[in-house]
Amino acid sequence: MDVLVLWEDGSRNVVSSNELKTDKYKRFKVGNKVHMKYNRKWYHGIILDVENLVGSDSEDDVPLSKLLKSSSGNEQATNRNELVHAEPGEVTTYNDLFISQAKPEEKAVLEPEVLPFINVGGDNEILNVDSDKENSFIDDYASPSDDYDSDADPPFGQCHVKTCKGEVFAACHRCDFLLCFDHFNEDVENFEGASEERTIAKKKRINKSxxxxxxxxxxxxxxxxxxxxxxxxxxxxxxxxxxxxxxxxxxxxxxxxxxxxxxxxxxxxxxxxxxxxxxxxxxxxxxxxxRSTTVNSDSRRxxxxxxxxxxxxxxxxxxxxxxxxxxxxxxxxxxxxxxKITATGTIEKEMRGGRQRSVAVKNKERENRNEIEAHIDRYPRVESHFCRSSTSRMYLHPDLSLKKIYKMFVEEQESKKNTNIPSLTTYRRIFKAKNLSFLRPKKDQCSLCLSFKEGDAAIKEDLKDRYEKHILEKQLVRQKKSESKEKAKTDSDILCAFFDLQQVIYLPISQESAIFYKSRMSVFNFTFYNVATRKCYCFVWDETNGKRGSTEIATCLFRAIGQYVGKGVHTIELFCDGCYGQNKNSVVASMLLYSLAKYNTIKNISLKFFETNHGQNEGDSAHSAIGYALAHSGDLFVPSQLYPLIRGARTQPKPYTVIPMSFGDFLDFKTFSKNLRLLSVRQSEKNRSLKWTEILDLSVNKEEPMSIFFKYSHAEESYDKIVLKQRGGISHLIIDNLNKEQIKISRKKYEDLTALCKPSGRNRTAVIRTPELQNFFYSLPHEEDEK
Incomplete structure (x- = not known):
């Protein structure tokens, strides 16, 4: 039996009665209070409607406080995980696979007479569901089904805020309305101050024994x-x-x-x-x-x-x-x-009660533990895209899950005719003890903001100055980004763009279990997003053609700037996050100087860095769309199969432009930076020490081609600068290629990839069966001996 519940935060949710709890001796009736535990938190609400729903038995694993769910009293839902919009008089269902890129599928009528009056709390607290009220959060939004430009482009629609035609960036934090970047930022600011749901300690069971x-x-x-x-x-x-x-x-x-x-x-x-x-x-x-009182017999004392x-x-x-x-x-x-006294003078511990396990049982448990650990160790570890230096946790491929690898473990044990298979609980306990996870650390979690908001008075006092400066820089760079965006939309002479490196894509991608035990090839995707025209360039290469360092990023950025040479663009304003190893360094700065000297039509280039952990921008929508396409793709084995998938991840306004990169395309900007002796410059024109990691704004222009202008804060009114001493300028300098040949992968990874081309398993079939695809993996450059 399924129940429609109105929660404390105003959201609605269709939940199975098996997951809800009521007061003692209370049944699931309209108006009764219910509560539900999710992620160690209790959620409280009241029942709006009760109905037996026919559909999927999948669990409702979406956070209740962030979704606005509803159900009809007459219409039957097809899936408990369907997301809905509660517009007046109707409920619009959404596919729950990807909230921020959902597509309207069907509509059902929600009867307005479901519950005229409901007693929520005490006797004096009455909630009038059908009464007139002031405009709410939902009233400012348009119907989700009204603003889609084309049915051929389901992942991308328009912002649901009325009169706004912006491109969808992400879903609202409180419901599943789709918002553009500007309204998403406004929603985030309001959401950060929301109060946490109250937590109730778990009631301990009383063991009578x-x-x-x-x-x-x-x-x-x-x-x-x-x-x-x-x-x-x-x-x-x-x-x-x-x-x-x-x-x-x-x-x-x-x-x-x-x-x-x-x-x-x-x-x-x-x-x-x-x-x-x-x-x-x-x-x-x-x-x-x-003394002894007995003479002829032995005494018992x-x-x-x-x-x-x-x-x-x-x-x-x-x-x-x-x-x-x-x-x-x-x-x-x-x-x-x-x-109970032992030979060493200690007291034996109490042996009564507890689990009485024999030696054979203990040996079997030890054997099962060793088998589980060996099975877990067979899965290759994946390095996190973010926070690699601040966490010791290792990660498995994101397309795996605990139940999936346990299922493969059970199949393996059954093939060995093992009848005593450890439970999922045992497998989970051993898995957690190895400090492993399938989830990726979120880049958007700002440790400084969390420490300030959750800390006590002493911590807040200590962090006050840093936090205020941190928030000021975040607001200023976003303001500059908005101003640059508006200028680029009205003036074709200005280009405003965002660039970033997407999380690593691992190939092959398949649901066959044998693939999860093997190391996979890393593929990188660098995106350059023009915010005015929404045109996006995707530079794609695999690990045999290049790495993901500052030289590769500088080369892709140099080629992206070259796409606008001779098209009327004279001023380029770039925005990116402040990753030191990729973006904020002397290598990228030297590339900007070289671009200015190489491209005659470009007069000025500026590069502004977002505040740490606050680098959300419109260009992230490309990563979301590509990630969505990858999640719903079939089997992918080689990088060439990625190109059409990335290109078709968006259809409106135009598909993404994919530019494959080979090892000969990357230029050695690192050596070029050393030749310019950028790092040897210690003092600026204002006699300040040059600290590359603290720079928040870089700029170069034609008027002073050998100068680099910079700011340590977005609040500074004027630029400081350094002047390079290079005779004859830099336009005549030639930059060599970074790689003379393809980069070799490790011997172990090569053996894992080629093993997928060979018959294996119970069916004696290969995962990669096409000869052309097999030749690609057999021809990969690799180390002869494992280091």
Whole structure:
């Protein structure tokens, strides 16, 4: 049975009743309160409608606080994971595979008389669902199905904000409306201040057996788990005859009743059988017997015992009766404790209870653990695209999941006729212990912002100046980006563009299980996005033709600038993130000087860097579209199969332009930068130290072809500059190719890739079966010996 729920944050969601909890003895009826746990957080809401839905049994794994879901009281949904827009009087369903690029599929009517009045909280808190209200967040948005230009271009539509015709960038944080970049930024700013959902601690289960054990060891009254009888609490027993004990050298009479009660309370207060046994062993001395009363027969008494009690840090010798009666225990308790003493003088741990596993079982568990670890180690590790220096976590290919690799593990064990296969829980526990993950660290998570917002008063005071400067730089560069964008749209003389390197694409891509155990080839995609015309150039190469360093980035950027030579463009304004190894360095700066000298029509080039972890821009939409196309593509084996897929990832306004790059296309701008001796320049014109990692704005122009202008802050009004001393300029200089031949891959990767071309597995078939594709992998340059 499925239930339509209105949550506290205003979103609606169709959820299976199996995932919901109600108050005690309450049924799933309209108006009743429900709550649901998701990602360790509790979400609270009320039931709007109850209906048996026929459809998929897949789980609703979308965060409830970020989606606006709904369902019809008369229409039956086909999938619980469908995303919907709650427009007045209708519900528009969306495909949930990719929210920010969804396509309208069907409409259903939501009856307005579902629930006129609902009691949400107390008696005085009434929610009028159908009452008139002021314009809400949804009222500012157009219908999702009204603004699509073409049915042939489902991934890209127009912004759902009324009167806005901007290209879709991403989905809203609170619902699944599709927004352009400007409205997405505004939504982010408002969303960052939203309050977190309240969290409720998980109620601990009460184990009656453990509870009875704790009460018993503490000497308190308890109910026996087996007999269900009430067992009275232990009490201190009567004293001995003190005068008689005094004659025997015992000092029982010196311990008062109050002292006895304190000793009894302290002993029972230990509450742990092992500690109580240790107390007994420490207060009873076992000595060889001094005399024997039997002559002709062996005595059963082998030794003598001396009983002592500690009072005010002094040990007082007492008789056996006084000792056990004071502690309220029988002598058998001491004999058991004495038998637990090991040869090294320690007390054996309690062996009762818990899992009693035999040696064979332990060996089998150890064997299963070794098999699981060996299976996990067979999957190649993938280096993260971001945060490689700030995390030790390793990653598997993003197209894998824990259930998928466990399924392959089960199939492998079944092929070996193994009937004792470890459970998914065991597999998950061992997998997590190896510090592995399938998820990628998010570049947009700003550690400084999170530390300031989540820190206490002392941390906020310490980070206040850094945080305020950080936010100011973020706002200023976005303002400059908006101004540059508007100028480029109205003036064809100006080019405003964003460039970035997409996350690594790994080939081959296939759903055959054998491919996940092999290392794959890395393919890189550099995008250059013209924000005015929305034209995007994609420079694609694999790891045998180049790497992903500053020289490769500079070459692609040089060729991208060359695409606009002779087309009326005189001023180029570029924006990118501040990655030191790729964008913010002397290599890219030298390339800008060379471009200015090489291309006569270009008068000025500026490069502005976004603030760290705040580099969202319109060019990211190309990466999203390509990633969406890859996720829904079939098998891809070689880089040449990527070109048409990337080109067709967008159809409106124009497909992406793909430029394949070979090893001979990359220029050695790193050596060129050394020849210009850029790094040898230490002081600027204003006598400031030159720090490349702190530069936020670079600029070069024709009027001073040997000068590089820079700013350390976007708030600075004027540029500082450095002047290079190069006779004859740099236009006559020739830059050599970066690579003379293709780059060799490792021997292990070559063996893994060629193994996919050979028959294997139970079916004895190869993953890559086409001869032309097999020849590509067999001809890859590689190291002869594994290093």
């Amino acid at each position: 453990k509870e009875a054990k704790l009460l018993r060891n503490s000497g308190q009254e308890y109910f026996s788990v087996k007999t269900k009888k009430k067992i009275p609490a232990r009490q201190i027993k009567e004293r001995c005859d003190g005068q008689k004990c005094k004659k025997m050298g015992k000092q029982c009479i010196e311990i008062s009743d109050e002292m006895r009660q304190d000793i009894f309370n302290a002993f029972m207060g230990l509450g742990d059988l092992a500690k109580q046994r240790e107390f007994l062993v420490r207060h009873v001395q076992v000595l060889p017997k001094k 082998k030794n003598s015992r001396l009983y002592v009690l500690t009072v005010n840090n002094n040990q007082i010798m007492v008789c056996k009766r006084f000792f056990f009666n004071t502690l309220g225990i029988p002598e058998r308790t001491f004999r058991t404790a004495f038998s």
